[in-house]
Amino acid sequence: MSLPEDSQRASVIASCANPLPGNVVSQYGKRIIKISDHQVVKCGPDVTREEFENQRIAHELVDSRIVSIPRVYDFFLDEQGWGYIVMELMKGKVIDPLNDVSAIQRVASVLGACRGLLFPETEDLVFDSLGRMEEWFNSRLFAHNPNLDLQSCDLVLCHLDIAPRNIIWQEDGSLCLIDWASAGFYPRLFEFCMQWILDGKDGTFNSLVLESVDPLSDHEMAQKEAMLCAWGNIQKYPFRNKISSSPERLSGHSIDLPPLPAHPMPDYPLEWYEKAGCERSIPPSSTGVKSSKLGCRR
Known part of the structure; x- marks a missing residue:
């Protein structure tokens, strides 16, 4: 399919604005609208060119004998800034929840095929090297957290x-x-x-996928503690932006500045420790004795 002309794009926008009930194929979040027997459109304010490029590259690189990825044809923005991705219609069904062990083992094989929500929602978070990525995550770790070492990890x-x-x-x-x-x-x-982060959200799906996939190396497993602590910090604390002194939710410019608030941090909610496998610190007493430092346990 050649890229749509402006008039065709206008037709796509109109089809998505007022779709026939039978043409709404998405059950989740973002709108996916069927516009022909062979094409659908994913549209929304947070549909981006980056997603279009990700899917285009994945379609080219991933072995289609293991997993299919819809071919993408076009991306454009409307006057309100909504993004539209025109892509191949893939016929089939979504099984959710998915509890069949043999089916989940097949999904685990996809993790091998794809080799190659840890980040906040931001448009300018772009890493130009593995070192910058490592630096960004370490800037989201406090003094009592372990440092992250990604230098021996393949991308x-x-x-x-x-x-x-x-x-x-x-x-x-x-x-x-x-x-x-x-x-x-x-x-x-x-x-x-x-x-690990989503374990339990989809029933036994997450744990069964992890059991079925090829294990990480010892060095990669040693970074689990730091990654989960960084994720926990990102969820709870705002971090200072490099350009502005006001706290913001993690701009890509914030790598070199320390996070807020100052040490020591307040205690995490209990469910974070259960999810991340961390050991909870002793809460502050009424006498003003400081709590012990948080320590993650693998």
Whole structure:
């Protein structure tokens, strides 16, 4: 398919603005609208060119005998800044929740094929080297957290949102992986971290995927503690922007400045420790004795 002309794009926008009920194919969040027997459009204020490029590259690199990825045809913005990705229609069904062990083991094989929500939602967070990525995560760690060392980790294509809702099971039994908004070339550890963080959200899916996939190296596993602590800090604390003195939710310019607030941090909610495998500190007493430092336990 050649890129649509402006008039065709206007027709796409109109089709998405007032779709027929039978043409709304998405069950989750962002709108996915069927515009022909062979094409759908994903549209919304947070649909970006980066997602379009991620999916285009994944379609070219990933072995289609293992997992299918919809071909993308076009990306454009409307006057309100909404993004539109025109892509191939993949016929099949979403199975959510997914509890079948053999099916989940097949999903785990996709993690190998993809080799190559850890970040806040921001448009300018772009890393030009592994060192800058490592530096950014370490800037989200406090003095009592372990440092992250990514220098021995290979960069591979990661999806970072593998979940039942993002898998289409086609009629011939093959898998199709959709929603490449979070994808990129990252250490393979990142894909594991997303499954650890989301463990239990999709029933037994996350734990069974982790049991079925090829294990991480010893060095990669040694970084789990730092990654999960950084993720916990990102969820709870604002960080100072390099350009502005006001706290912001993690701009890509904030690498070199320390986070707020100053040490020691308030105690984490209990559920964070259960999720990240961290050991909870002793809460401050009424006598003013400071709590012990947080320590993550692998």
